[in-house]
Amino acid sequence: MNAPQPLTSPSASAVGAQLRQLRRQASLSQLDLALITGISQRHLSYIETGRARPSPSTLHALLMALEAPLEHCNSVFLAAGYAPRYGCAPLASPSLAAVRDAIGHVLHANNPAPAIALDSQWQVLAANASTAALFGLLELPVNALEGLNLLVTLLQTGGLGDQLLNAEEIRTVAWQRASREALANPDLARLLAELPAPACPPPMADESAPLVMTRIASAEGELSFLSTFTTFGMPLDITVAALRIEHLIPADAQTWRIMTQAHERSLKPCS
Known part of the structure; x- marks a missing residue:
């Protein structure tokens, strides 16, 4: 399989940086996270360095594995160019x-x-x-x-x-x-x-x-x-x-x- 082509999108770099920070806060190596999510370590490396843009399903899998707060998840989805995934209904709704x-x-x-x-x-x-x-x-x-x-x-x-x-x-x-x-x-x-x-x-x-x-x-x-x-x-x-x-x-x-x-x-x- 050919390696993903390098991306110059600022959004890909921003998302990669946020995911890398979340992974480090969770004290997980790239290999750890790759094993948990079923994503190859090579592809994860491309995502974290901004050379690949994660699909919505891949981004969801990574954020759930990292136990990111849902509000933070929404900001990562927005940074990746996707619509926010989680609502915030009033408790009285x-x-x-x-x-x-x-x-x-x-x-x-x-x-x-x-x-x-x-x-x-x-x-x-x-x-x-x-x-x-x-x-x-x-x-x-x-x-x-x-x-x-x-x-x-x-x-x-x-x-x-x-x-x-x-x-x-x-x-x-x-x-x-x-x-x-x-x-x-x-x-x-x-x-x-x-x-x-x-x-x-x-x-x-x-x-x-x-x-x-x-x-x-x-x-x-x-x-x-x-x-x-x-x-x-x-x-x-x-x-x-x-x-x-x-x-x-x-x-x-x-x-x-x-x-x-x-x-x-x-x-x-x-x-």
Whole structure:
């Protein structure tokens, strides 16, 4: 087979440079990426150096293998001269009705443990009844959930971060996670730049726990939670790809008892 003819298209060079950067960020060699995608290493080399323009299907295969954010994928497709591949429908859109139903189901199923749905800016989109019950235990108004940004309230003085017994540890974890996400999210990067960086965390104990616990001082005693996330598999929409649900799973019997009782009280009608 004859080698592809050299191209002088600026778009091919721009796409190749972006793909090469993504590959290096993923710590993959050209051979690694070629094996994952089924594209020959020689052809991949031509693409990265701008001597070949990838077809839409080849570009899609490379971007999926590199786990590039969908918004970044759209910019690469545009640079290659193709139409953007992924939409960005508002969460309230009729086309995302099934997604909203799924979020509601997962949040409800997590009771009596708190759970919240977040967007790519850490904005709280929805929360379950146990989250409201937790706010009650912290003597915070339930309407404080409306318009709440989890990253802001953790990092800023006067927010939920002040309620944490291991505030600096949790703030450091949140800062590090948001910093990684901000590399591909300019809006989040701007928000992060406006927030105070956490102080250095205390030194770790010799026998540390396998997971970082979220420890909260409440009106009924200390609460301890494990944090896990739910995301949507194989998203084809930027809004859906950015969604995640954070579950705060009680880490001990006392926390389960307190949260179960608080959730049950929240369900009783006011007399």
